[in-house]
Amino acid sequence: SQQGEEDPQALSIQEGENATMNCSYKTSINNLQWYRQNSGRGLVHLILIRSNEREKHSGRLRVTLDTSKKSSSLLITASRAADTASYFCATGRGSARQLTFGSGTQLTVLP
Amino acid sequence: GAGVSQSPSNKVTEKGKDVELRCDPISGHTALYWYRQSLGQGLEFLIYFQGNSAPDKSGLPSDRFSAERTGGSVSTLTIQRTQQEDSAVYLCASSLAFGQTNYGYTFGSGTRLTVV
Numbered sequence: 001s002q003q004g005e006e007d008p009q010a011l012s013i014q015e016g017e018n019a020t021m022n023c024s025y026k027t028s029i030n031n032l033q034w035y036r037q038n039s040g041r042g043l044v045h046l047i048l049i050r051s052n053e054r055e056k057h058s059g060r061l062r063v064t065l066d067t068s069k070k071s072s073s074l075l076i077t078a079s080r081a082a083d084t085a086s087y088f089c090a091t092g093r094g095s096a097r098q099l100t101f102g103s104g105t106q107l108t109v110l111p
Numbered sequence: 112g113a114g115v116s117q118s119p120s121n122k123v124t125e126k127g128k129d130v131e132l133r134c135d136p137i138s139g140h141t142a143l144y145w146y147r148q149s150l151g152q153g154l155e156f157l158i159y160f161q162g163n164s165a166p167d168k169s170g171l172p173s174d175r176f177s178a179e180r181t182g183g184s185v186s187t188l189t190i191q192r193t194q195q196e197d198s199a200v201y202l203c204a205s206s207l208a209f210g211q212t213n214y215g216y217t218f219g220s221g222t223r224l225t226v227v
Contacts, residue, residue: 033215042202045215097167098144103153
């Protein structure tokens with residue numbers, strides 16, 4: 001079963017707008033990671049937030065983590081057409097040696 | 112190489128045939144993972160290798176699936192007697208890992224397997 005579930009499943013916005021994607025998970029985690037996937041091929045690691053962190057920034061990306069609600073959000077500011085992709089959250093748990101991925105959010109940024 | 116290399120990039124095979132998928136991880140990455148992604152779906156964990164430790168095979172869907180990693184580097188995923196439900200993109204990833212998941216993964220571009 002999947003640990004992380006993204007919401008919404010699909011999101012369509014205009015270029016320049018902000019995009020927010022959410023991820024919920026079920027069990028305790030060591031860290032949560034976000035990945036981007038273009039054209040159904042390899043995933044690219046975007047950002048990692050540890051369980052003792054609440055917020056992290058990387059360029060136009062902002063990730064928050066609320067361990068009490070078992071949820072995370074990924075905010076992409078000033079979106080560009082090139083941001084069009086699927087975004088996945090993945091959780092790392094102490095007892096597991098592999099990441100568990102959610103089902104992804106398909107983001108479409110319209111020019 | 113600079114990234115994770117997978118071959119072939121596309122493979123079409125007849126039902127019942129065996130296939131081998133190859134992954135060449137980043138040099139120095141001790142952990143290697145295989146995932147499977149069906150059309151429009153998330154990633155399904157298959158198998159994990161960490162250094163010289165016994166691999167974690169808990170995600171392999173059936174005994175038709177096997178994988179090995181030679182010399183702590185290149186890995187081969189073998190699917191015997193392929194079925195149509197095996198059609199998917201098979202993704203390999205590597206990471207710096209010491210028994211935990213505190214490092215980001217570097218993924219290859221995947222092998223798109225189609226069983227006809």
